[in-house]
Amino acid sequence: MNLLAPVRRDRVLAELPQCLRKEAALHVHKDFHPRVTGACQEHRTGTVGRFKISKVIVVGDLSVGKTCLINSQSIWYPFRFCKDTFDKNYKATIGVDFEMERFEVLGVPFSLQLWDTAGQERFKCIASTYYRGAQAIIIVFNLNDVASLEHTKQWLADALKENDPSSVLLFLVGSKKDLSTPAQYVLMEKDALRVAQEMKAEYWAVSSLTGENVREFFFRVAALTFEANVLAELEKSGVRRIGDVVRINSDDNNLYQTASKKKSTCCP
Ligand SMILES: Nc1nc2c(ncn2[C@@H]2O[C@H](COP(=O)(O)OP(=O)(O)OP(=O)(O)O)[C@@H](O)[C@H]2O)c(=O)[nH]1
Numbered sequence: 060m061n062l063l064a065p066v067r068r069d070r071v072l073a074e075l076p077q078c079l080r081k082e083a084a085l086h087v088h089k090d091f092h093p094r095v096t097g098a099c100q101e102h103r104t105g106t107v108g109r110f111k112i113s114k115v116i117v118v119g120d121l122s123v124g125k126t127c128l129i130n131s132q133s134i135w136y137p138f139r140f141c142k143d144t145f146d147k148n149y150k151a152t153i154g155v156d157f158e159m160e161r162f163e164v165l166g167v168p169f170s171l172q173l174w175d176t177a178g179q180e181r182f183k184c185i186a187s188t189y190y191r192g193a194q195a196i197i198i199v200f201n202l203n204d205v206a207s208l209e210h211t212k213q214w215l216a217d218a219l220k221e222n223d224p225s226s227v228l229l230f231l232v233g234s235k236k237d238l239s240t241p242a243q244y245v246l247m248e249k250d251a252l253r254v255a256q257e258m259k260a261e262y263w264a265v266s267s268l269t270g271e272n273v274r275e276f277f278f279r280v281a282a283l284t285f286e287a288n289v290l291a292e293l294e295k296s297g298v299r300r301i302g303d304v305v306r307i308n309s310d311d312n313n314l315y316q317t318a319s320k321k322k323s324t325c326c327p
């Protein structure tokens with residue numbers, strides 16, 4: 060019996076949302092993995108869509124805009140309470156906070172649990188106790204503060220201590236795009252793309268103030284997390300048809316396929 064209300068139409072993903080920059084994407088395929096599409100059509104997604112809730116943690120320096128990103132009304136309004144205007148006052152997150160967001164991907168209900176962690180040093184040890192069991196890690200930096208980009212590597216290292224680097228999806232997100240001039244942005248993006256490639260993370264640049272790319276970004280997180288979950292589920296249940304061929308490293312479109320982490324993966 061399904062006690063939950065149907066997913067709103069705007070949260071229904073029938074197609075794979077595309078990446079922002081091909082140079083730093085988890086994969087650049089236009090469609091969902093064929094095995095995932097097939098499994099969804101045949102209702103073979105296992106625990107995905109029934110009991111499973113995917114945990115996503117959001118980390119990064121203090122005041123880079125993690126809470127504003129998670130609460131950005133450009134994506135969530137009118138599904139849950141949001142202020143009419145963007146909140147310019149900084150209120151530090153103390154420890155952690157979380158929000159549950161429901162989607163429907165390829166006809167399958169899918170829930171993301173977004174964990175908003177504190178960037179302030181004094182709350183870090185509380186926040187880090189919630190890192191475990193993440194399926195995706197979103198590392199946020201301020202596009203106007205190069206130090207916050209440099210610190211992303213440490214945030215990632217800390218988050219990976221509590222998680223399995225071979226299966227977790229990584230997103231590197233530059234925030235406050237509205238505050239950069241085009242010339243400043245271009246310079247920062249060059250560095251950010253390099254860091255994203257080193258981390259094997261997918262790069263995004265957003266503004267929670269104007270809403271630029273916020274919706275696209277979260278839909279991409281939902282879609283790729285879903286895809287990875289279904290593939291992992293299929294692998295676990297050993298559903299592999301006779302004649303299936305496993306191709307390794309034969310696809311130039313896939314930036315990160317050579318990495319050992321992509322073993323279970325969302326890449327056709
Ligand atoms: N101009 C602009 N300001 C932003 C944006 N996102 C966040 N801010 C501002 O940045 C400040 C910090 O935002 P928060 O979302 O609270 O930052 P945080 O990363 O959650 O901070 P901690 O909880 O301390 O880790 C606030 O004053 C926001 O109004 C943005 O996209 N554009």
Ligand SMILES: [Mg+2]
Pocket residue numbers: 125126127150151152175176177178
């Ligand atoms: Mg916060």
